Amino acid sequence: MPSLIDLRRRIQSVKNTQQITKAMKMVSAAKLRRAQQAVVGARPYARLLEELLGSVIAASTVDGERASHRLLEEGDAQCVLLLVLAGEKGLCGSFNSNLFKETDAFMRRQEGSEVELELLGRKAVEHYAKRGHPITGRWERVFVNVDRATAQVVADKAIQRFASGGAGSVWIAYNCFRTILRQEVTVEQLLPVAPPAPGAQGGTEHEYEQPASELLAELLPKRVATRVHVAMLESAAAEHAARMAAMDAATRNAGEVLDNLRLHLNKVRQASITAEIIEIVSGTAAQE
Amino acid sequence: MRLEVAVPERPVLNERAVSVQLPLATGYLGVLPDHAPLLAKMGTGVLTFSGPDGAENCVALDGGVAEVLGDCVRVLAERAERSGEIDVDRARSALARAEQHLESPSLETDVDRAQRAAGRARARIAAAAAQ
Numbered sequence: 001m002p003s004l005i006d007l008r009r010r011i012q013s014v015k016n017t018q019q020i021t022k023a024m025k026m027v028s029a030a031k032l033r034r035a036q037q038a039v040v041g042a043r044p045y046a047r048l049l050e051e052l053l054g055s056v057i058a059a060s061t062v063d064g065e066r067a068s069h070r071l072l073e074e075g076d077a078q079c080v081l082l083l084v085l086a087g088e089k090g091l092c093g094s095f096n097s098n099l100f101k102e103t104d105a106f107m108r109r110q111e112g113s114e115v116e117l118e119l120l121g122r123k124a125v126e127h128y129a130k131r132g133h134p135i136t137g138r139w140e141r142v143f144v145n146v147d148r149a150t151a152q153v154v155a156d157k158a159i160q161r162f163a164s165g166g167a168g169s170v171w172i173a174y175n176c177f178r179t180i181l182r183q184e185v186t187v188e189q190l191l192p193v194a195p196p197a198p199g200a201q202g203g204t205e206h207e208y209e210q211p212a213s214e215l216l217a218e219l220l221p222k223r224v225a226t227r228v229h230v231a232m233l234e235s236a237a238a239e240h241a242a243r244m245a246a247m248d249a250a251t252r253n254a255g256e257v258l259d260n261l262r263l264h265l266n267k268v269r270q271a272s273i274t275a276e277i278i279e280i281v282s283g284t285a286a287q288e
Numbered sequence: 289m290r291l292e293v294a295v296p297e298r299p300v301l302n303e304r305a306v307s308v309q310l311p312l313a314t315g316y317l318g319v320l321p322d323h324a325p326l327l328a329k330m331g332t333g334v335l336t337f338s339g340p341d342g343a344e345n346c347v348a349l350d351g352g353v354a355e356v357l358g359d360c361v362r363v364l365a366e367r368a369e370r371s372g373e374i375d376v377d378r379a380r381s382a383l384a385r386a387e388q389h390l391e392s393p394s395l396e397t398d399v400d401r402a403q404r405a406a407g408r409a410r411a412r413i414a415a416a417a418a419q
Contacts, residue, residue: 042297045295209326209328210329215327215353222364229296
């Protein structure tokens, strides 16, 4: 049976752990709020871009024949490029493992074609370091402060790879932030760009300052960069949400452990007191 | 008309306007209600619009694409700042830096980039001054 002093030490150590998890939860909650604002802030641009792209594609469709652009056409290369957006740190429940489960399943589905990986986030880099997949790029600490410039560089690299015929298609896998309690692993096709459905305004005759092909060339890379940017923002928010939930659960678990330990401590203390009293009582009884 | 301006990180404007001046790549364009549908590339410059109360507002813009359709003017910009948000001192120093690069170009000066930077700085100063 552990002694009183051992139990007190254990209680103290669990208390310390609980304090840390509680602090981490609070830090994550604050970071989550900022990440969520960034996600919401990026939405209007993404929506406008979809609408404008829809307009340009609808307006450039002549007699049912869509305007062509390299980024709209299926590539014939066998290779598939997959962008993996994982977290920067652990202690966030199944956030990373869920993602890797999904990317592994994705790679199994691509029978016959090789899958190249572009890794974003330290956890992704660590996970795929020794697994023998061809890796085209590693990005660490990109989710601490998600910025458009990084997304642009990543997207440009993918576009370059696709346009030069190195990859037949480009996909992106990330944790989508649905609610604070729910993150959803999403695997989306980035390239070739799936054109948005033309809006209700389809068939409107637009005046052009520049030819439609030039506008397409302007908008399509922006669409890819925006997709990457939004996915990065979502993933960052999802990571904070997952960590917040995990740390909340850990704090609660620590509370339970503390309750049990305290109960045990009291029992042990009471037992020793009882034993002492019995000794005294039986001692005096023997003297009489 | 509804005027919407957004940059990748945030929405900049979503307001009602009675007239809008757009800085297109090919020059300034005035848009009044019932303008013909239009798609165009944006240049660098100052977007001016007047609201229903007649007050004029400015936004410094750079790059992107604009669409005029029906009752909506939508601008997808790379960079945009409302006149109230502009840090004039920073814009001035950026302009001075760019001009210095242009006046005494060395071998590694990217003239094109310096010119674009100067254009951006001028647009921001103009937008801030119009306030």
